[in-house]
Amino acid sequence: MNGIRLRHLAFTGPNIEPAKLEFVDGLNIIYGASNTGKSFASEAVLFMLGAVSKLPKTDEIKAYDAVWLGLTLGDQGEFTLYRPTKGGNLKLFPGLITSHPTGKGEVLSGKHSAKATDSVSYRILETLGLQDRWIVRNASGEKEQLAFRVLAKFAVVGEEDIMSKRSPAYVSNSYTERTLDQNLFKLLLTGQDDAATVTVPTEPARIAAKAAKLELVDEMLAQLDKELGDAPADRTQVDAQLAELDASGATTTAELRAVQTMLDDNAAERRAAVDRRQELTARAAELDITLERFAKLQAVYNSDLDRLHSIE
Structure with a gap:
């Protein structure tokens, strides 16, 4: 099963009872009288899904320090997102909870990054099969990577958008964003993004x-x-100077070639001399060995001669 299912939204804090909303499969409608927190609940869901960075400032929120959003991530099972009411990174815990478990949880960034996979936006898009998708945002073909903050406009709809007479495809309520809204709606209907579009x-x-x-x-x-x-200078003078430079260059080139030939000959002679010296050195070493052997034979001969004289 692809997709996500919201299970609960809870606020907790020290010395205060948790405030909790339960969700069901399918469409969830939050209704009630004016100023009872309907819009705040929508913003809180967006806050927990990384679509907004801050909660609305109200007197009622001051007593709470944590928000918990229980959800089912496709076939992965049930999880709970935790985030401090003051914002910052989130933590993802297994199971449906409203208080800190013994485990550390998986830290997720609240900001979407095109190169990172450790954000709540990427985790949700991956569950939806929409990670690494690109959307054209204007007539020139400029693209941006799909982030859940853009997709959230179709998932969490406020009271004003529900009552608006404009097309539900134009969720941004801005004329400059219509191309982006249309291409995002097309992605949701067809599953095809705009990665192949050429930017003009x-x-x-x-x-x-x-x-x-x-x-x-x-x-x-x-x-x-x-x-x-x-x-x-005029053209005639420049041509004459170029001719002189060409002639001088040709002479210099010939001289360099002659010098190079001399260097090559000297190098060959030096190599031959080095080889001859090595040959003579080797022969001298052989002669030294031969002379040393003759000296040893002479010593033996003298020793034998002395022994014969002593016998006589």
């Missing part, structure tokens, strides 16, 4: 880019004018 630069962006290029060309021309000076 807007007319102001194209004009600005063209102006920047022209400005760069003007700067390059100004730099060339500065280098040429107030009285630049």
Whole structure:
């Protein structure tokens, strides 16, 4: 089973009885007289789902320090989101609870990030199968990654939106956001996002880019004018100077080649001399060994000769 199911919304605090709303499967309607907390309950649900960062400021909320939202996350089972009334990160605990359990819980950020998966927004979108989706937000094809704060407008509907005469697809109630609303509604109906859409630069962006290029060309021309000076040389003089430089360059190249040839010859001679020296060194070592052997033989011969003389 995909999707999420709200189970309860509870406020707790020290020395005060918990305030709790129970939810059922399907559509839940919070109704009552004016100023009894209907809008506050909607905002509290959005607060717990990461769609808003703060709770509305009311006198009644001052006595509470924690909010608990029980929910079923698809086939994953039942969980409870905990968040301090002052805002900040959330914690996700297994099971339906309204007080701190012994476990530490999974810390989730209240802010959606395109590169992070440890936010309540990503966790909910993943359960819905809508993670890593992209929505076109304007006629130029500019895209933004789907966050639950955008999708929440279809999930939690306030009293004013219910009574409004505008199309329910335009949940933002802003003309500039109509493209985003339409594409979001299309995603919900078809499951297809706008990741493949190619972004087209807007007319102001194209004009600005063209102006920047022209400005760069003007700067390059100004730099060339500065280098040429107030009285630049005529074409004939420049051609003559280029011819002289070419001739000088050719002469220098020939000289460099001759020097390189000499260097190559010297390197070859040096290599040959090094090889000859190594050869002579090896032969000298062999002669030293031979002389050492002859010296040992001479010592043996002298010893034998002395022994013969002693016998006589």
